[in-house]
Amino acid sequence: MRTQIIVLHRYAYGDSSWIVKALSPDLGVLSLLVKGAKSKNSRFKASIDPLAHSEIEIRYNRSKGNSCLIIPKEAFLQNYFQKMRMNLQSLAAAQLMAEILLKLGNNFSHAAEEFKWLLNNLEYLELNEANENSLSIWLHKLCDILGYAPMLLNCGLCGQKILQAPADLWHSAGGAVCENCLGEKKPSYDQVFLQELGNFANGKSNSRQNCQRIENFFLGHLKVHAGALDNLRSYEWLIETRKLASS
Ligand SMILES: [Zn+2]
Structure with missing residues (x-):
């Protein structure tokens, strides 16, 4: 075949x-x-x-x-993907995607979707340079393909639409929690991050420095559900290439 x-x-x-x-x-x-x-x-x-x-x-x-x-x-x-290979950051982002898919291992039922989105991203990186949101978008999509995307646009408890930013994130609620549901409790994430995540969920871009917090949020989310994602060597390399690009 x-x-x-x-x-x-x-x-x-x-x-x-x-x-x-x-x-x-x-x-x-x-x-x-x-x-x-x-x-x-x-x-x-x-x-x-x-x-x-x-x-x-x-x-x-x-x-x-x-x-x-x-x-x-x-x-x-x-x-x-000749052009992608010429750009260190794009190459590092692509290698991280490959490393994550390899570590997640062989999940037959998701293979077609995983393949489609990896190919999609490689084609994107061939035509455009990696931007501050591209890896987060891919990670979010991967969570979605695997069936456990965090809820970001609605409160996971009452379903109310989240307009600006979630008041907090709870694993038990599957993601965002609205102000009403949070009530008097102290949020476990800081305001700035929650706003950045709100921006991301609403398709607004965040600064280059902030994208790593969003990525780490999704990586943490993948780890909780899928495990086996420790020591992502390509992620360390990607962070190095970003430092090089901004210095
Ligand atoms: Zn709520």
Whole structure:
């Protein structure tokens, strides 16, 4: 069968081969053993580079599922995202998306949506530079795909529309809490952050310095629900590239 892939990660196997982790909309996260791929004459070349979008031809055994190593017969590069790779921040953002999807692992039922939104973002980053909201939007969408997006535009307790900013965020309420429901209680998040999150939810942009707090909020939310997202190395790198860009 043929399937599209986006390469999430790869590591050397022996002297000449790669083990490639790739997301397919049809099959979820696949482990591909690409023999001889390190050789100059390999027919796979750039099609199995990290973050490449390719189409592969595989012999897929439905009964075994995708838990085993699959040896692709051929790969056809669809998009290498050359311009995205030239921009450090865009590249770091794309690598973080790939790392998160890899760590979340193989959730079959969400693969098509995860693939679509990753591809969408890579195409966006190829045409535009990463902006302060793009990673937050992707993280929010990922929470949504996985079925646990935090409620931001309505109060999670009474359903009332949140006009400016939530009065607080409660995990037990699934997200935002309005002023009425918060009542006399002290909010657990600071006002400035809640306003930034309100801005984000309403499609207004925040400053470059503030975007990291929104990202961390969504990363924390993903961690609570999915676990296994500690030590995101690409996130540290992304923060470094931002410092470089603003200095
Ligand atoms: Zn309420």
